[in-house]
Amino acid sequence: MERPSLATPTTVRVGLASCGIASGATAVYEKLRSLLADHDDIELQQVGCVGLCFHEPLVEVEVDGTRYLYGEVTPEIAEAILAFHLRGEGDIEERLVFNSEGDAAENAMLAKQVRIVLRNCGHIDPERIEAYVARDGYQALTQALRMKPEEIIAEVEKSGLRGRGGAGFSTGLKWRFTRAAAGDVKYVVCNADEGDPGAFMDRSVLEGDPHSVLEGMAICARSVGASEGVIYCRAEYPLAVRRLEGAIAQARQAGYLGRDILRSGFDFEIKVKEGAGAFVCGEETALLASIEGRRGTPRPRPPFPAQKGLWGKPTVINNVETFANVPWILVHGADAFARHGVGKSRGTKVFALAGKVRKGGLVEVPMGMPLRELVEGIGGGVGEGHAIKAVQMGGPSGGCIPAELLDTPVDYESITATGAIMGSGGMVVLDDTSCMVDVARFFLHFTQSESCGKCPFCRIGTRRMLEILERICRGEGKVSDLARLEELSVQVKDGSLCGLGQTAPNPVLTTLRYFRGEYEAHIVDKRCPAKVCTTLIHYRIDPGTCIGCTLCARQCPVSAISGERRKAHTIVDETCVRCGQCVTVCPVQAISVESP
Amino acid sequence: MCPRSPVGEADRADLTPLVETYRGRHGVAIPLLADIQRQFGYLPAEAVEEAARALDIPAAELFGVATFYSMFRLKPLGVHVIRLCRGTACHVQGSLRIAEELQRHLKVAEGDTTEDGLFTLQFVACLGCCSLAPVMMVGEDVHGRLTPDKAVKVLDAYRDGKA
Numbered sequence: 001m002e003r004p005s006l007a008t009p010t011t012v013r014v015g016l017a018s019c020g021i022a023s024g025a026t027a028v029y030e031k032l033r034s035l036l037a038d039h040d041d042i043e044l045q046q047v048g049c050v051g052l053c054f055h056e057p058l059v060e061v062e063v064d065g066t067r068y069l070y071g072e073v074t075p076e077i078a079e080a081i082l083a084f085h086l087r088g089e090g091d092i093e094e095r096l097v098f099n100s101e102g103d104a105a106e107n108a109m110l111a112k113q114v115r116i117v118l119r120n121c122g123h124i125d126p127e128r129i130e131a132y133v134a135r136d137g138y139q140a141l142t143q144a145l146r147m148k149p150e151e152i153i154a155e156v157e158k159s160g161l162r163g164r165g166g167a168g169f170s171t172g173l174k175w176r177f178t179r180a181a182a183g184d185v186k187y188v189v190c191n192a193d194e195g196d197p198g199a200f201m202d203r204s205v206l207e208g209d210p211h212s213v214l215e216g217m218a219i220c221a222r223s224v225g226a227s228e229g230v231i232y233c234r235a236e237y238p239l240a241v242r243r244l245e246g247a248i249a250q251a252r253q254a255g256y257l258g259r260d261i262l263r264s265g266f267d268f269e270i271k272v273k274e275g276a277g278a279f280v281c282g283e284e285t286a287l288l289a290s291i292e293g294r295r296g297t298p299r300p301r302p303p304f305p306a307q308k309g310l311w312g313k314p315t316v317i318n319n320v321e322t323f324a325n326v327p328w329i330l331v332h333g334a335d336a337f338a339r340h341g342v343g344k345s346r347g348t349k350v351f352a353l354a355g356k357v358r359k360g361g362l363v364e365v366p367m368g369m370p371l372r373e374l375v376e377g378i379g380g381g382v383g384e385g386h387a388i389k390a391v392q393m394g395g396p397s398g399g400c401i402p403a404e405l406l407d408t409p410v411d412y413e414s415i416t417a418t419g420a421i422m423g424s425g426g427m428v429v430l431d432d433t434s435c436m437v438d439v440a441r442f443f444l445h446f447t448q449s450e451s452c453g454k455c456p457f458c459r460i461g462t463r464r465m466l467e468i469l470e471r472i473c474r475g476e477g478k479v480s481d482l483a484r485l486e487e488l489s490v491q492v493k494d495g496s497l498c499g500l501g502q503t504a505p506n507p508v509l510t511t512l513r514y515f516r517g518e519y520e521a522h523i524v525d526k527r528c529p530a531k532v533c534t535t536l537i538h539y540r541i542d543p544g545t546c547i548g549c550t551l552c553a554r555q556c557p558v559s560a561i562s563g564e565r566r567k568a569h570t571i572v573d574e575t576c577v578r579c580g581q582c583v584t585v586c587p588v589q590a591i592s593v594e595s596p
Numbered sequence: 597m598c599p600r601s602p603v604g605e606a607d608r609a610d611l612t613p614l615v616e617t618y619r620g621r622h623g624v625a626i627p628l629l630a631d632i633q634r635q636f637g638y639l640p641a642e643a644v645e646e647a648a649r650a651l652d653i654p655a656a657e658l659f660g661v662a663t664f665y666s667m668f669r670l671k672p673l674g675v676h677v678i679r680l681c682r683g684t685a686c687h688v689q690g691s692l693r694i695a696e697e698l699q700r701h702l703k704v705a706e707g708d709t710t711e712d713g714l715f716t717l718q719f720v721a722c723l724g725c726c727s728l729a730p731v732m733m734v735g736e737d738v739h740g741r742l743t744p745d746k747a748v749k750v751l752d753a754y755r756d757g758k759a
Contacts, residue, residue: 018723018724018725018738019724019725019727019728021738022725022728022731022738022739022740023728023740053726053727053728054727056727056728194724195721195722196722197682197683197684197685197687197721197722198683198684198685198722198726199722199724200722200724200725200726203724235667236720236722236723236724237724238736275665275667276626276630276665276666276667276668277665277666277667278664278665278666279721290626292623293622293623293624293625293626293627293661294623294625294661295660295661295664296664296665352726353727354684354685354726354727354729355684355685355688355689355726355729356688356689360685360726360727361727392684395684426684428684428685428688428726430688434688439684439687439688442684442687443684446721450721452664555745557697557700557701557744558700577696577700578693579693579696579697579744580690580693580744581697581743581744581745584743584745585745
């Protein structure tokens, strides 16, 4: 790689969101800080998640407006990056993952994306309000203060923005209802209780661009006539809570929050309320109960929160991603937003790509992009020698979309037609090593333990469904179980008050619909085709291949492997716990997994 | 949430000042319990009952809230709290095998604390670090891309005081 420019870098950025920190970015940041101590002309910044989680820790060097992004950076590599950019020494091309002017490994992955929600994530220091303001931050609020509330609502309605938390209700309409509701006291609530396992886009926005959420809430408050806001954030996201609180303090100081905002006479305060750990609190009426200090159980609607919400007052509840869209819409116009997307799904959607996909991370794409383009084009497909089996969308409320439907466009209506839901945007890719019955059991285990217990069908029905699925996974299923599962699914859906119970059967229904053969293999042949369900698989050492190195015997946590040195080893099936550690350590691949 | 050693009777401060700050207010159950837990490291049943008496709230209401939310615990925690992620991405990447290995290794079930009071093993829904799956947190540190073997080695490092 040629030295990009003789100019000295102006800025060095380190991704310090949760995933970066977990990969060791803090040590990289500290190393760079000590190396740059004598360089007053180079600014060292900490930024949020740029979305290339699989390359963390990430370091970006900006030279003359060109950005060079390096991945898998260690403190030593960080030193090499500086040596290269400052003195032209060495070569670090193999670590270059993105180059804003030239070409690099992940340029294509980023080029397919449209960044509205994530416009600032990975680019600005989330702990400095100046960085947000420098990129048009709070310009939308300034504009909104000059507009009539009805005009703001009309603009949001025109953009076609729909709730990004899962249900997809029109955001403008929700605001209109709340504005129309009688009462002097109204509230704006931000649902940051991102509980769907496999979804982490809200965390990234809160950690990487907290002001965009605050600004979106303030604009909403202005349009509906609220003066108090609450962000209900998961306690599992300590960094997000810290950054939000810091951002609120800075916004108050700068006059974007508090009394008489920008001398307009408009007052708006935001408080952060930490959740206490309950998945059901992502449901809006349960969330309100939790803010009020009670057990987070849902209540029947109507009345909807727009009429009777927090403390019985009209309340708008939107999720993090929805609010983060709002400032962009006001600055760029509803038409610019609606230009992206298809049909009734306008704008973009952020997805958390995870599971068996090669390039896991956060991606933001226009609605309507075919699922295949997302998973294969952007996510790079699955590992060598494996095939995509399904994509799980929408978490425990969603379903599994099989590989043959990968050309489905990603919009609310098309995804719902497959039996899955758009949900909050978790996208877990499954390949031929994933057992679909096990996946269904996994989700039922989750919803069963998270059911608040208010509705008997959800409380007891999910329990019965889980018991059946566990039995099938153990190879003790009956053919009649499948009809029983379908029957229970309908009853749980019909007999539950809130989204948790109404959608809990979805993972079972979609896997039954698209992967019935796998259920039947477990029940009839007592076989797990993906070789996952532990009671249906056996580990076997091939005596011809085994070299008797004893590595597996020493690794086995339950001493199930015996054999003399330099002689073939054997596994005692009754003792084996199917942990798979022997397979990992075997140097000659002599151990195989079998399902009869 | 910092890991804390079990709090002995002798360390228990008087509840009165804490409880008094909640007198006459509505919807206090969650912050009140959080404050009690901060003081003791967990929710001792006697402390909850005492607060209920002092504030004239039915004890059942407080226990109802305490057992509803996963943040509250009625038993003391170990020095290191292990939070193994059992989210979807971690599940398909083999976190169940890590869960089984840790239970075997520590000789505890989910939610329990080892005899020496060193580790508490918790399973959590999703830590939001899906691209590093499978993941566990020990205290505030996140450890990713685990195997059963690697997970045990991580804990050994904490036991030896090297982490």
